[in-house]
Amino acid sequence: MKNLQKFLFTAGLMIAAASLFLASCTKEGPQGTAGKDGVNGINGVNGVDGLNGKDANASCLVCHTIANFDAKIAEYHLSKHYLGTSSSRNTKFCARCHVSEGFQQVQGSGQNVVANDMPAANRINCTTCHAHTGFDFSGDTVSQVLYTTAPVSLLYNKGASATDFGALNNLCVNCHQIRGATALVYSDTTLTPDVISKPFEQLPYFPFANASDNDTVQYLVGRSFSVHDGNQSNLFAGINGYEYKGKTYTRTWTHSTNACTDCHMNEYDAATKEGGHTLIVNKAECTACHGGDKLTLIQTAIDAKIIELRDLLVTKKIFKKTTTTTGFSYAALPTHDFNGKLFPTTQTPGDLFATNSTNNTVSPTTGLVVYGIMLKYAKDNDFAIRLGRPMKYGELGAAYNYAYINSELSKGVHNPGYAMQILQNSIDWLNAN
Template identity: 75%
Template sequence: MKNFKSLFFAAGLMIAAACLTFTSCTKEGPQGPAGVDGINGVNGVNGTNGKDANGSCLVCHTIANFDQKIAEYHFSKHYTGNTSSRFTKFCASCHTSEGFKQILGSGKYVVANDMPAANRINCTTCHAHSGFDFTADTVSQILTAISPVYLNYNKNLTATDFGALNNLCVNCHQIRGATALVYSDTTLTPDVINKSFDQLPYFPFTNSSDLDTVQYRVGRSFSVHDGNQSNLFAGINAYEYKGKTYTKTWKHSAFACTQCHMNEYNAADSTGGHTLRVNEEACKTCHGSDKLTPIQNLIKGKLTDLAELLTTKKIFKKTVNGTTGAISYSALPTHDFNGKLYPTTQTAGDKFATSSSNNTVSPTTGLVIYGNMLKYGTDADYAIRMGRPWKWGELGAAYNYAYINSELSLGLHNPNYALQVLNNSIDWLNAN
């Protein structure tokens, strides 16, 4: 609203300045008779009169409405979260406002450089006017992005249309794609200069069989990151086993993200509207009972079953925190950074290459100096190593665990697909 007011204030000043010029030109002779009124402005579409700003603009532009939106937005994790404003090159596109606007303009999915001065996600990240003639779809005309999205995950090759409002969110709420790092230690043998971070083949990939083999090397990744809500919602990009059929759509497939996450504002618990938090009370007009808890409990149980099975198969390593007792799982590489197989028993003096993270921030520019190094050392995990490459089906199961686990809704965004993805992974591991 501040911008809006100051725009008209600026226009007023310009008119005052123009009058001053006229009154100082009195030597030109007497003023002629008044001219006739100009014709009304027309809009190009149907030749009708121009719009009355009171009717057209004040639908949104009242101080009360904007204050309300600001107050709601202060409950959103976009505003409160500590990762919004993460500015490094591979993060700024989704975690900062300026980064997001830059990639919308450049058509890339990584910004040109680190952006230390970038701000967290705010009103202008999502809002800009693409037009002022509000005859058709009012809301789309005030959003920064509504076009189909080139997903990072398929390397920007095809645009996927999730629907105009969804497309805005999906630009960020999608699988992250590669986060390239450059290793730059010149002192080591073998030479590791400019060996870039290696993302395992993107799913869905063209392997011929679930039994094909793949090295899961240190420095490679099949990570999907926390934002993959759009993929589960649309029932795409999980690892689907050969010969299995999957149900992609569900009851709310035609909904927009905003229909649940920006539903009716509820002041009692600060949900709905621009809080982006689901107002679950509003769901009860149709759903008499709690739909969410039973689904989330079911999916939580399946996730644990799958993680335990992956641990038994030596694909995952299970860690129990000594003080809190919290359990976590991580995928155990089959090969070191250079592709040397980790054996299941130790040979004295045997060394393996791993990466150690030591990016630094330049004190003068504030930019990150990407300087991850390789280091050689002994292995601590012989006893829990499988001692062979993974099968694609195993990679698929590990990936599917991450796909559902980091999606954060615990299956709610597509209950049937989530369950099939987990069940088929468990079945395949048990059978192979």
């Protein structure tokens, strides 16, 4: 891709630029005496080879010119990593992806989450993604200045072998993956002590252990099957959608061998402020091969499919549609209360169910999550739209697939074929069952 070509060229160009710079100095005054040669490198000791001395101009100035760094900083200032609201997610279960120190800590510890809340952490910046791991730039430039390029042990299959998304992608995939567990601390005034703290229980849907799409699962109040924003790596690789038994799925597509950066850090365009370290795709670069906009077509088709699935999930009593001030909101309707008691489809006077009355909030002063979930015992007002039985995996899977594509943000662009298959197969299964 264009960006790769650009990078290979840069090394040569910058060396040329360094000598041009010296030449242009002569216009401003008489030439000074020649500088001293650089010192030799370190000699080998005890059988360990010494390092050759490097010509700093040639090897460091490939990147370390003020102009290049200023340009990178300006571009980074246009990216969501800088502009987004990330800095307020520095709680234990969020910090690994939302703040710089959190990311760096888990790279060292190998844990899923950081050890403690990080009140004084910094947003994602140059040092999150960059660190010098070596200085021998002959041949390889970029991988030696990235914080990590190691394969990623995905949060949902920790313990299984790490997945290699390709060196550059591994950096991004550490954060741009399905989130996994969060914490849940709740208060229940009917119990002593009344504040209970336990790890948030993620539904057992990953890896999908069910033998049949008709196997059942309890969707409890307080449990989540949400993928969270950021599962771009999964769609791009065509993995971890809910896949119906007996169906075949196409995982690879034309751009499977490309890196995230081939599109998200393609040639920077100063006029549109896209490309480079903005991480916004410079779409003009795509038309060279595509001849026109093919993305809108894909996104329109996926959008329509998402809505078709969403409305079907409401009809099938998997989703609840709620009127809001701005329109409607949709959420999966639990089949059981917080303590695992089935919600029936009729109301019996005096029958009470445990649900949460308040939720966790983010403190505007510390940026930390304030755990405020309080259990309330009340009659159920949603009885008329309840399923009245545990969910089938096929149903949960359809709801999960909706969330998978809906929160992925590219609207199918990251793998049009797989995105359409997991949506269409969900619709077909719900209609047939």
